[in-house]
Amino acid sequence: MSSTTVTPERSGFSLSEYIVCLNGIVWREALRFLHQRERFVSALVRPLVWLFIFAAGFRQVLGISIIPPYETYILYEVYIAPGLMAMIQLFNGMQSSLSMVYDREMGNMRTLLVSPLPRGYLLFCKLLAGTAVSLLQVYAFLLIAWFWDITPPTIGYLTVLPALVLSGLMLGALGMLISASIKQLENFAGVMNFVIFPMFFASSALYPLWRVQEGSPMLYYVCQCNPFTHAVELIRFALYGKMNWVSLAVVGGCTVVFMIGAILAYDPSRGLVRRGPGGGEA
Amino acid sequence: MTATDAHITSQSSPDAGPVAAVQPALSIGNVSHSYGPRRALIDVNFTVQPASFTALLGLNGAGKSTLFSLVTRLFGIQNGQIKIFGHDISRTPGEALRLMGVVFQPRTLDLDLSLTQNLLYHAALHGISRREARLRSAEVLTRIGLADRAGSKVRDLSGGQMRRLEIARALLHRPRLLLLDEATVGLDVKARADILDHVRQLVTEQGIGVLWATHLFDEIMPADDLVVLHQGRMLAHGPMARVIADAGAQDVNTAFMRLTGTATLTGRPPT
Numbered sequence: 284m285s286s287t288t289v290t291p292e293r294s295g296f297s298l299s300e301y302i303v304c305l306n307g308i309v310w311r312e313a314l315r316f317l318h319q320r321e322r323f324v325s326a327l328v329r330p331l332v333w334l335f336i337f338a339a340g341f342r343q344v345l346g347i348s349i350i351p352p353y354e355t356y357i358l359y360e361v362y363i364a365p366g367l368m369a370m371i372q373l374f375n376g377m378q379s380s381l382s383m384v385y386d387r388e389m390g391n392m393r394t395l396l397v398s399p400l401p402r403g404y405l406l407f408c409k410l411l412a413g414t415a416v417s418l419l420q421v422y423a424f425l426l427i428a429w430f431w432d433i434t435p436p437t438i439g440y441l442t443v444l445p446a447l448v449l450s451g452l453m454l455g456a457l458g459m460l461i462s463a464s465i466k467q468l469e470n471f472a473g474v475m476n477f478v479i480f481p482m483f484f485a486s487s488a489l490y491p492l493w494r495v496q497e498g499s500p501m502l503y504y505v506c507q508c509n510p511f512t513h514a515v516e517l518i519r520f521a522l523y524g525k526m527n528w529v530s531l532a533v534v535g536g537c538t539v540v541f542m543i544g545a546i547l548a549y550d551p552s553r554g555l556v557r558r559g560p561g562g563g564e565a
Numbered sequence: 566m567t568a569t570d571a572h573i574t575s576q577s578s579p580d581a582g583p584v585a586a587v588q589p590a591l592s593i594g595n596v597s598h599s600y601g602p603r604r605a606l607i608d609v610n611f612t613v614q615p616a617s618f619t620a621l622l623g624l625n626g627a628g629k630s631t632l633f634s635l636v637t638r639l640f641g642i643q644n645g646q647i648k649i650f651g652h653d654i655s656r657t658p659g660e661a662l663r664l665m666g667v668v669f670q671p672r673t674l675d676l677d678l679s680l681t682q683n684l685l686y687h688a689a690l691h692g693i694s695r696r697e698a699r700l701r702s703a704e705v706l707t708r709i710g711l712a713d714r715a716g717s718k719v720r721d722l723s724g725g726q727m728r729r730l731e732i733a734r735a736l737l738h739r740p741r742l743l744l745l746d747e748a749t750v751g752l753d754v755k756a757r758a759d760i761l762d763h764v765r766q767l768v769t770e771q772g773i774g775v776l777w778a779t780h781l782f783d784e785i786m787p788a789d790d791l792v793v794l795h796q797g798r799m800l801a802h803g804p805m806a807r808v809i810a811d812a813g814a815q816d817v818n819t820a821f822m823r824l825t826g827t828a829t830l831t832g833r834p835p836t
Binding site: 295296297306307308394396398399400 | 663677
């Protein structure tokens with residue numbers, strides 16, 4: 284038997300190969316989303332319960348003064364709508380993270396990781412795909428909320444899109460980073476207790492920060508340091524056609540940091556993903 | 566046409582690009598790997614030639630799956646060097662992975678997607694356009710006898726059909742090296758034989774180099790190259806006849822037992 288052969292030399296990848304790969308990953312994520320209709324429904328029910336029940340109950344308790352970006356007094360439902368939009372993205376980011384842990388345990392993740400394109404790019408594509416799914420959920424929520432008198436300016440539906448993309452990327456990257464450090468699917472319940480709930484409640488999603496400051500200055504500073512607060516504020520301002528530069532900087536910076544962390548965590552030579560002797564990622 | 570001729574012919578496939586140098590399909594050089602204090606692989610050295618079938622033989626826990634994870638870059642290489650057709654997997658992983666198809670021991674198909682959707686997803690991960698991917702998918706599904714199930718969910722397939730689909734998927738981007746990690750585990754006798762025949766055909770007809778990890782002696786043929794791995798150490802490497810002769814044995818079963826000093830899987834006493 285011959286011991287030699289010829290080597291095919293073709294270095295690098297063309298732009299079209301990168302685009303085909305991105306399309307494929309987004310398409311697969313969309314297919315999975317369509318196959319999991321209950322995921323779509325539950326993603327919508329959660330914020331709607333907050334909007335229809337929680338907000339109705341707290342409307343008379345919490346007074347909202349005129350604070351930017353609002354130019355007049357608003358109902359509590361109107362105030363929490365951006366926070367609920369961010370909540371959809373937060374849960375979606377964690378759901379994507381959960382599915383990555385599941386894929387890793389089931390072996391599906393290997394298909395992605397042994398693809399020849401750069402691993403950082405593959406993870407970024409996965410992140411974009413998850414963000415695209417969260418956008419569908421948020422706009423479905425906005426549609427239903429419109430019938431509940433949550434009616435931002437028409438242009439706001441467009442201006443909020445970049446903010447949603449950026450906040451979706453940040454929360455998705457955070458989820459990806461978390462997924463890399465979780466050894467087993469069973470450990471994921473801790474994410475609910477230690478990540479989702481603290482991030483959501485220690486933010487401006489449900490109450491304005493000046494209210495928080497009145498009650499607890501310490502919590503106020505915690506909320507200020509919470510990237511989720513800035514995702515909420517970025518969305519809130521963008522929904523009314525305005526820009527919150529501080530929030531943009533924080534969300535943008537956190538997106539980069541979380542993404543780099545996730546890429547390093549999934550790097551085979553220095554990853555956080557614990558390598559099991561069975562050959563798979565444990 | 567010889568196997569090597571067939572392989573060289575296959576270099577002119579659209580994905581191959583221009584011909585350059587002369588290289589083994591897979592080269593493992595002094596590879597060691599540890600999980601904390603436990604050494605899973607110790608100075609493993611061997612090559613897989615194009616158009617050859619190399620059986621990687623070892624008991625469970627021998628280090629086969631660890632080696633596969635290193636070759637496919639799921640794990641980072643701690644010591645040593647792995648090259649695919651001359652491309653270092655650590656330095657130029659894209660070029661190396663492009664030339665390799667992999668069938669892992671655990672199922673890696675998406676059960677809720679159809680056969681075609683699984684194939685299209687894999688093609689996209691390799692940058693193959695949708696039109697070309699559809700053509701190739703239809704072609705491979707016909708070849709493995711599952712064309713009539715193209716739209717079915719993978720979940721509805723039998724274990725043997727899933728394995729055939731995984732092999733077809735691994736070949737979709739037309740690799741020159743195919744790695745299969747205990748691909749017949751859990752399959753019945755006929756499904757095992759079918760898959761083995763199919764893979765051997767790929768060697769002779771398409772000139773693909775195959776590394777077939779197994780712990781089943783009856784999957785190895787006299788013409789195969791053999792790598793014996795035990796407790797992370799490579800105990801023998803070469804044509805099967807030579808490995809048997811060097812061990813002073815009559816058959817591969819006995820040779821394996823003498824090399825490793827263990828009872829064989831069949832439980833037969835040494836001859």
